[in-house]
Amino acid sequence: MQRRSITAPVILIFVLAALLIASAWFTDHYILMSFAVLAAGLLFMLVRFESRKMEVGELVIIAVIAAIASVGRIPFAGIPGAQPTTFVIIVSGVVFGAETGFMVGGVAALASNMVLGQGPWTPWQMAVWGLIGIISGLLRNRRFMQNKWGRILFGAVCGYFFGAIMNIWGLYAAGGPAGTLSTKMVLSYFGASLLFDSFHAISNALFLLVFGDIFIKILTRFKGKYGLLQ
Amino acid sequence: MKRFHDFHPIVTFSYYIGALTLFIMLLHPVFLAAGFLLILAIHYMDDRCRGLQRWFFFMLTTGLFVLVLNPVFNERGMNLLFTVGSHRVTLEAVVYGGMSGISIIGIMAVFVSYNVVMSPNKLLFLFAKVLPRFAVLLMLTLRFIPLMRKRLTEIGDVQVSKGLSVREGTLKERGKNAMGHIQVLLTYSLEEALQTADSMKARGYGYSGRSSYQHFVIKRSDIAALLYMFVLLAILAYGRLHGYGWLEIYPVMEAFTFPRKEAVLLAAHCLFIGFPLIVETGEYISWRILN
Numbered sequence: 001m002q003r004r005s006i007t008a009p010v011i012l013i014f015v016l017a018a019l020l021i022a023s024a025w026f027t028d029h030y031i032l033m034s035f036a037v038l039a040a041g042l043l044f045m046l047v048r049f050e051s052r053k054m055e056v057g058e059l060v061i062i063a064v065i066a067a068i069a070s071v072g073r074i075p076f077a078g079i080p081g082a083q084p085t086t087f088v089i090i091v092s093g094v095v096f097g098a099e100t101g102f103m104v105g106g107v108a109a110l111a112s113n114m115v116l117g118q119g120p121w122t123p124w125q126m127a128v129w130g131l132i133g134i135i136s137g138l139l140r141n142r143r144f145m146q147n148k149w150g151r152i153l154f155g156a157v158c159g160y161f162f163g164a165i166m167n168i169w170g171l172y173a174a175g176g177p178a179g180t181l182s183t184k185m186v187l188s189y190f191g192a193s194l195l196f197d198s199f200h201a202i203s204n205a206l207f208l209l210v211f212g213d214i215f216i217k218i219l220t221r222f223k224g225k226y227g228l229l230q
Numbered sequence: 231m232k233r234f235h236d237f238h239p240i241v242t243f244s245y246y247i248g249a250l251t252l253f254i255m256l257l258h259p260v261f262l263a264a265g266f267l268l269i270l271a272i273h274y275m276d277d278r279c280r281g282l283q284r285w286f287f288f289m290l291t292t293g294l295f296v297l298v299l300n301p302v303f304n305e306r307g308m309n310l311l312f313t314v315g316s317h318r319v320t321l322e323a324v325v326y327g328g329m330s331g332i333s334i335i336g337i338m339a340v341f342v343s344y345n346v347v348m349s350p351n352k353l354l355f356l357f358a359k360v361l362p363r364f365a366v367l368l369m370l371t372l373r374f375i376p377l378m379r380k381r382l383t384e385i386g387d388v389q390v391s392k393g394l395s396v397r398e399g400t401l402k403e404r405g406k407n408a409m410g411h412i413q414v415l416l417t418y419s420l421e422e423a424l425q426t427a428d429s430m431k432a433r434g435y436g437y438s439g440r441s442s443y444q445h446f447v448i449k450r451s452d453i454a455a456l457l458y459m460f461v462l463l464a465i466l467a468y469g470r471l472h473g474y475g476w477l478e479i480y481p482v483m484e485a486f487t488f489p490r491k492e493a494v495l496l497a498a499h500c501l502f503i504g505f506p507l508i509v510e511t512g513e514y515i516s517w518r519i520l521n
Contacts, residue, residue, distance in 0.1 A: 057427035064423045067374030111371040185303035
């Protein structure tokens, strides 16, 4: 792995600090501030991806995996929660590492929304699926991620994680900054989404239980055979 | 809406970003209502609101949900409307809920129009300028999505001839067969992907110094449109920083007056949101005169 320049992380830290200070000033605009934070984080990862040395084959493989993740999402669009997208992202994070996991998650969200329809939720989905990819990539060498049941548990947790992040955007859209976001409201909003998040968690666990091992085996074999995305 | 579609992607993209920001920033009943009506008019002009119909139910429920949510959870405010049991329903909460509701519905309506006008092609063009590799990745993914669907039916046909169907048999058998399908799709696509990569390499992907065909060219009208939007946004930002175009609700709800300066700002707001309408009407008139 080549050494990375530290310019981008330093700029990211400065931007986030500036946003933090600005948010103390403009207390009225939760949703605008949250979009700015999302944009900073996503751009940081994308610039990192641009500056990385990469084979064409690696690029195409990320696209294939992201396409499989998106295709899985489209027939399930009507059923909230149940979709194999999160599962594919977790598996690619586990096999190929954090950065590839992020790219699969982010691109799958953006591309599938180009088919299903973009909305204010697109950057949030990009961020949360990207994060799931990053986290599964970072944890891949831990003992519980080497274990099938550990991965299944992780998948279930990811279902709730996804729901929690998406709830934040819903809350910012619904309740404003002017004192409307009470603890009671936050709790009932999360309570209302609990059922759908449980569907998502269960479907993740099921996919990891049934498809998990074979997917990881195929991807690992492929990675070794062609020496890509090491 | 031929003319608005024909602008350079940077113009249409800036318009949608600007319109979204206005719907988020200018929380004032009059501004929101005017903006929303203009967006509806744009949808009507574009395709007689057909694109909007698909999202109608979702938008309505979200808007009502947001409208109701505020008075239910927020008891703050001095102008008491009525009480339900010991729960206070205040005018502030209702107005605030209504404004958030229209704001979120307006944002969705802007996105529906965005989905019609900004084809993936245009967005990719913009991405390719700033993030070329990401644009290629996105383009490949978009191309693979229909390809995967086609392959999945092909695989299904072959598997049926082997007696492995996902439609018949017990649940366990069907699940097992479906798993086989996906597995085949994965290995098949990964192997094919390397061929795609080789062919990309053979055509010289990644070599510097190669120029490419530009489908979108910036014309004089595009620059004029950008300037028009920039000036209006500058006026709006100036007004907003001085407290216009914003109904103060907490701590104390401001009296509902409409000073002249606010009217100027409203005009700028309408001119910005209604930009596609202005372009279309102008084109319509000049067409009539020329004939």
